[in-house]
Amino acid sequence: AQSVTQLGSHVSVSEGALVLLRCNYSSSVPPYLFWYVQYPNQGLQLLLKYTTGATLVKGINGFEAEFKKSETSFHLTKPSAHMSDAAEYFCAIYNAGNMLTFGGGTRLMVKP
């Protein structure tokens, strides 16, 4: 079965600094990868997805992620953090049966 691992359950950055949230995957087939964001007391919102094609994927709110097969990684980045980016971020991978398997999540804190 396919799986993802998120390194770092908590990440703290200053406003304006680079955001880097790490996700590594394990998959026996070409993976379909996703990043979701969860704001406090809200549901999951899709940030971006990778299926096939271009390995640099741009999403909403200025986020992007790069699929690196050689490193089995799909890290999420944003050049300049904003206070409104504070949330929990989940990396996810598709498994058989249309099942999304999520990582443990990374809580992003943004300091003024």
Next chain:
Amino acid sequence: EPEVTQTPSHQVTQMGQEVILRCVPISNHLYFYWYRQILGQKVEFLVSFYNNEISEKSEIFDDQFSVERPDGSNFTLKIRSTKLEDSAMYFCASSETSLSEQYFGPGTRLTVT
């Protein structure tokens, strides 16, 4: 923009009671899902549903759980006899095709006392 809706937003029930969580998926979507998130833990898959049948279910989805699409718009999750450990946020999701992105509802917080 179309969205998945869920009702109620919060449900409190006593142990042993039956609960039904309701979802209205995006109208042109054909695949439906339930996930849950116990407080402080990762989001876990429960079940996927297509063409009025369960496509896949996890080990969590035991005999006390059932899903139904009673009409053309609603998708429900029933927990027959709730346990304390069923307390969680339950998310409904839908997708247009089997591998397209899944859109999540805002969740129902279930509290079992």
